[in-house]
Amino acid sequence: MILYRLCQTIVRVGWPLVGRLHVRGMENVPASGPFLLIANHQSVLDPILIQTVCPRTLHTMAKSTQFASPPMRWLMPRLKSFPVRRFEPDPQAVRLVLRRLQEGHGVGIYIEGERSWDGRLQAPRRGTVRLILRAGVPVVLTAIAGSYEAWPRWDRRLRRSDVAIVFGQPVQWPAMLDRAEREAMVDAAASDLMSRLSDLLDAARRLRGG
Amino acid sequence: MAIRDLLWACPFCRAEDVIRPDGGGEACKQCGARFRRTHGAEIEAVPAGGQPVRRHAADWAAELPPVRLPAEGQGGPDDREYRRSAAVARLVVGYEPVRAGGEYVGRAERFGPPVQGMLILTGRSLTFAPTEGQPQQWPLDAVAAVQPSSSALQIRMRGGPVVLFRFPEASVRLWDETIQEALRRLYRSTGRGEILEFQPRISVR
DSSP states (O other): OHHHHHHHHHHHHHGGGTOOEEEEOGGGSOSSSOEEEEEOOOSTHHHHHHHHHOSSOEEEEEEGGGGOSHHHHHHHHHTTEEEEOTTSOOHHHHHHHHHHHHTTOEEEEETTSSOOSSSSOOOOOHHHHHHHHHHOSOEEEEEEESHHHHSOTTOSOOOOOOEEEEEOOOBOOOOOOSHHHHHHHHHHHHHHHHHHHHHHHHHHHHHHTO | OOHHHHOOBOTTTOOBSOEEEETTEEEETTTOOEEEEOSTTEEEEEOTTSOOEEEEHHHHHHTOOOOOOOOOBTTBSOSOEEEEEEEEEEEEEEEEEEEETTEEEEEEEEEOOOEEEEEEEESSEEEEEESSSOOEEEEGGGEEEEEEETTEEEEEETTSOEEEEEOSSSOHHHHHHHHHHHHHHHHHHTTOOOEEEOSSSOEEO
16 A cells, blocks of 8 residues: 555655646546446556556456556556456456455446547446446546557656546446346447547547647 | 557558558558648648648547458468558566566566568468567467557467567558457357457457
């Protein structure tokens, strides 16, 4: 927890060198109890910035290859990140999300599964939608805008850019423990989630002034 | 990571896989247009003999043509070559446990040494021909998942290895799109339906 808080402090102190950070809707993050934070993904900066401004400690799913080196395998879990293998079904990652939620924590997942190449919203990963339907906890949709301009996927350099983060009002589906019931809902839930996330992204872009 | 990963075709001459590193920026080796990142996610392009054009990356990307594959033979996908690029391959040779305060939270890949060679995609197979040693060929049918990761492409073979390919010069996004398109064609031609997603495993509707 010490490293998590230290990282938050470093980002809060250091980010003004890169740009302004606008945040709206922090009151939408539940003060207690489990929740899923479902965000769009534009840049490597997203988890760092969202974890910094989120009023609750956030356990975040990250691609397993980020844990490949021993230093990262030491650091990432201390920043509350856990690995998910994206190229094959990963039941361990699903179990861990459910366990963290049962423990009353917040868990962050990037619903597109990877950073956007062009900054636009991509299709959601159906596995994440299934997980949302299975968990049955409040879902805080969160949009981040401007991180793509600071550090897009196709470049190695960080540039100055204002960033805006908007936390949406929680939405919730009842926990669907039956697989057939979940599958019947996946398309409709995915469409609903992405429509809401798109509206939030527009709001974040307006907040950023772009 | 480079502009050519995003712009896998030149916005001016429309040719695929022609933007390459050039001095401090990147340039189209076919028409000579030059590209560089300016402010934010803006890309400045200078066509040969023309004036600079600055646009947001998303606007440039929106103009990309769809990935084109060679025309399909009468009998469906065959051994015609779709794409070939220099590549560096790394095989997943094992896994390391990841723990948080003693609690097991998952596992991470352990990669073997990088191997330089050539990656070749045809209508029916994917072949990696190392600079030294025997080529490895996988039927396209054996591809179980395709996942771009940063500047690399992870491909999982059914019952076989997970291989990570990096492309020193070519566009990873173009390779991702081309393999996906080749798989869609193969699945359609063999009556397996439309592919719904490529990760965490290929699934069809």
